[in-house]
Amino acid sequence: MTKLNRRTFVLGGLVTAGASALPVGARAALAAGVTPYPFTLGVASGDPDSSSVVLWTRLAPSATNADGQGGMPNANVAVDWQVSRDSTFGTLVASGTVTAQYASAHSVHAVAGGLAPDSDYYYRFRAQGYISPVGRTRTAPAAGTTGRDLLMAFTSCAHYESGYYTAYRRMADDNPGLILHLGDYIYEDAATAGSVRQHLGAECVTLADYRRRYAQYKSDPDLQAAHAVAPWIVVPDDHEVENNYASNVRADNSPALTAAQWTARRTAAYQAYYENMPLRPTSVPSGTSIQLYRRLLWGKLAAFHMLDTRQFRDDQSCGDGTKVCADADSPTRTITGATQEAWLLDGLGQHLATWDIIGQQVFFARHFTADGAGSMDAWDGYRASRSRIQQGWVDRAVRNPVVLSGDVHRSYANNLLADYANPASKVIGTELVSTSISSDGNGSGSTTIPNGASNPHVKFYSDRRGYVRATITASHLAVDFRSVATVSEHGAAATTTRSFVIQDGQPGLVNA
Template sequence: MKLMDGDRLLPIRCRRRKILLGAGFFTGLAVISQWRPVLAQPRFSSYPFSLGVASGDPLPNSVVLWTRLAIDPLNGGGMPPENIIVRWSVAVDKNMTKIVRSGQTLATPELAHSVHVDVRGLEPERWYWYQFRVGKEVSPIGRTRTAPARNSSIPQLNFAFASCQDWQNGYYTAYKHMAEEELDLVVHLGDYIYEYEAQPDKLRQHIGSEIFTLEDYRNRHAQYKTDPNLQAVHGKFPWIITWDDHEVENNYAGLIPEENQSQEEFVNRRAYAYQAYYEHMPLRRFSLPKGPDMQLYRRFTFGDLAEFNVLDTRQYRTDQPCDDGLKPRCSQALAEEATMTGQKQEQWLLKGLDKSSARWNVIAQQTMFAEYDFDPRPETGLFNVDQWDGYVAARNRILNFLAQRQPSNPVVITGDIHSSWVNDLKVDFQNPDSATVGTEFVGTSISSDFPTEFIAPVKAALSDNPHTKFFDGAYRGYVRCNLTRDRWQSDYRVVSTITDENASISTLASFVVENGQPGAQKI
């Protein structure tokens, strides 16, 4: 069979050869897609790279490159039901004239025509530029950076972490400013999308109703990805990502939904959500979901300066105790078997911390780790049991490990709560004289609201929670971190408003942790 002149349809034998040459193609999907024809020179009615480009999971010799072909991104993508050849190239200059790696892969309908190219053979601690091509169309040029060689000595690391970007609440002006920062990477701690239905009173609206199906989740991810400020940050820095609850459903726990759904309905919903999440993120092959299960916790090392332990505290957790919410702690919140991470992930975390030779050991996770009693009267107490305050025994195992094994400079970075906090991590939060074994920096949201009526009660309780060094609920933004061998500095970068696309940026507060001295100091 000859190549057709119209849409350049490849014959099956030639197509199979192209599969074997595809650097980013998954062998499991080869079985699914093996009888589909392949378009080598497709023609599009509109620009296919409407969702931009991204990179992530940086290692010393490799990085994942991502894009998704979508000519009608808010309506399923609008792509033909064929496999499409996507060519990619990596250069050491921003004009893409000095190509050092190139290849091709397949964008398949089974993965919404997304591609994940794991580029190998790169040099450590180096900036690269990359681009995709399909037919006569070319993508924007993205920039990425590899991690330093393992155990190499590096003087500093600059990164920002962010979370909670409810599309409906406001503009992503914080990302506009983040794109102008001098960073080595971005860490996203969850709530990349929100599952809620369109709300007419909001600044900008979700498309459609609450999402449940695979197409729903794909369209919601695509809507978020159309934001130019979000695309700009994806295109400028590599990302390390993990999820929280809203990527599936608010406050879900394991296979337990918040809403009144049957077990079968929620298992299917989680599987659809996980697949769409993978399709829209720069993740490696091992994270390809298997039904409702997906490997997301993983570890990244940046020379001998920093090691990131990226947690998944949704997929494996037991149900929230005390019927969830903000309330006095019940006995189930103290149960030994209650878990945020599952036993396997908990042991993975502790073993990794024990073996680490990094100066700074980062635990990147979702909900606030430190205790906070919102109503510290002795006879009551009021805790958010969706946070680690509902999983006290699991938290104590980690804190006691930090006290006994003393990994170097443990720092927890956290999202979820739409507000800014700085916490000393204590072996016993009830005893101010208890040993401080680590530090927690909690970042505010990109756009999601913190209820105004909660700000005053939280501030009123600060004096009874002396391990909390800082709280702000009024501003949105991100946290910029500079790590050297001697200290860690976190700058709380906030926008003046989320209702103005031209809002200004400022530093609300800065804190440092000195090497070998757990606990943060304001500067």
């Protein structure tokens, strides 16, 4: 019997992937014992530069099998990839064949090169007689050119059990040119009774556990739509491994693990992260190490400095990241490690673009709670580290430093001050904090800044789920905080809760 060679559907004008039931023809093929459809996890692209982009997929006909192999046999599989200027693929501009290996859960990371700068493309894969859904991607402008304005979206924290991924769908509806994900793409915890949706399996510890968890998350059609609409730049936070871990130190001792088991867990978590993200081969992990901090240039419009605030940080003060300890002010404490800090400051000092955008995981500005404390898991637990970086960009006359953050499941807009103890201190940068996709459920809808008197540099707060949309131009950065009213039910509309503008050469937030 001839295999079905295509399974796609059209969403918002773009051919993309879904997790809905197979078409009649595919069901017939399955019944006849023909190789089942392998592209159940959709497609993605990422880490674009001016001439290339990473194309990703993973073959997984039975995606959430407990062994983590997605129903694929113990054999390598040839996968063709194609890139075209149009979604019909009448003319190919690039193509090739890669091997999806059993040892890598049949994940594919194809670097499509020879592309034109500042251009839109469509891509797809072929394997085992089937054609994948179609994704759209985009290259960066050429070095020294500004190119088109860039519509960017960024977000974080997508706890599957806490609600539906409506915000991913609304992000796709906005048709961005680039998406940043700042961590907690998955959560490692076991199923919880009474959740909106339930995790499969126990808490993730083994490679099979993490692979299965990624497969469950990536089976979601709203997440697939967001991946298919634009290239992504990703960095993980803690839940891709374990809540609040710091370097090689556990923050959560449940389940109990020996030192060797903890090492094996981190190794498995990094391996599964790479397998499931559109990362370049430079990020292939080696044991408990994975190269994640990196710099991506969007012509001379924007330089994206992506940080890793987990692998190299000192342990949180008091260990659990929630209490206040005097050593938070120790001049030797670091959240980035010395090498990454020097790398960041060197890149900022090169003045590579109009906008220097620091994409990272945890709250950057001072964020005092009612008792005068701050989160020891965020930059408040590493104040000398924050001071060195802020003073570093001041000393280097960085024109437009903008920090992007996630983690706290709330939206914030912050002016960054030279001295947080002095509310009248000079504004030297801006921080935009995205709320979560679903973590913490629907939220209260409050826009009252918590402990506002202690945090006068905080200019906006919202307790809803959603994302941040930003239009980056040579003269300004226009920011919209987007939110959905509910994630406990599927399909809510997105609204703009608040808008700001950051003007070129004028750090700080201006009401739009």
